[in-house]
Amino acid sequence: MNGPYPKEIMEHFKNPKNIGTIKDADGIGKVGNLVCGDVMMFYIKVDKNKISDIKFQTFGCVVAIAVSSMLTEMVKGKTLNYAIKTTSKDILKKSGKVPTIKAHCSVLAADALHEAIYDYMLKQKMKIPAGLEKEHKRIKKNLENTEKKHKTTKLEEELLNNF
Numbered sequence: 001m002n003g004p005y006p007k008e009i010m011e012h013f014k015n016p017k018n019i020g021t022i023k024d025a026d027g028i029g030k031v032g033n034l035v036c037g038d039v040m041m042f043y044i045k046v047d048k049n050k051i052s053d054i055k056f057q058t059f060g061c062v063v064a065i066a067v068s069s070m071l072t073e074m075v076k077g078k079t080l081n082y083a084i085k086t087t088s089k090d091i092l093k094k095s096g097k098v099p100t101i102k103a104h105c106s107v108l109a110a111d112a113l114h115e116a117i118y119d120y121m122l123k124q125k126m127k128i129p130a131g132l133e134k135e136h137k138r139i140k141k142n143l144e145n146t147e148k149k150h151k152t153t154k155l156e157e158e159l160l161n162n163f
């Protein structure tokens with residue numbers, strides 16, 4: 001019995017992959033959702049244009065944890081270009097149907113990954129694809145508004161730092 005969620009979601013929620021941080025990450029992406037106030041972070045290591053390591057941490061819900069875990073497995077070892085093109089739709093195709101109210105959780109995961117890639121490309125002074133740049137502006141605005149509306153508490157910050 002999996003409750004309201006597909007089997008794939010419950011499996012990744014119970015046994016999430018790639019949770020945590022990467023201390024010397026090449027790129028870090030942080031995003032927030034205005035409605036629920038949840039925050040998600042993705043960390044990547046890049047080697048020869050491929051994602052050699054990836055980790056995430058989140059205050060998000062069951063679906064947020066499960067889809068992030070799934071997404072890390074989908075893009076680990078793949079090229080940056082492939083990861084940029086991987087969207088929340090691809091995640092939901094793999095996870096199975098989630099309640100409509102939970103669709104944004106997969107957007108959060110894809111956004112956090114794309115932000116980590118953006119961060120990496122910026123640090124490497126690479127040419128950032130126009131689509132990624134546009135996405136970055138939307139995500140940044142969302143995060144600012146989320147932080148304004150749902151202030152991260154000191155306790156939450158400490159928890160994230162000690163993840």
Ligand code: FES
Nearest residue numbers: 036060061064105
């Ligand atoms: S991440 Fe906000 S409800 Fe799932």
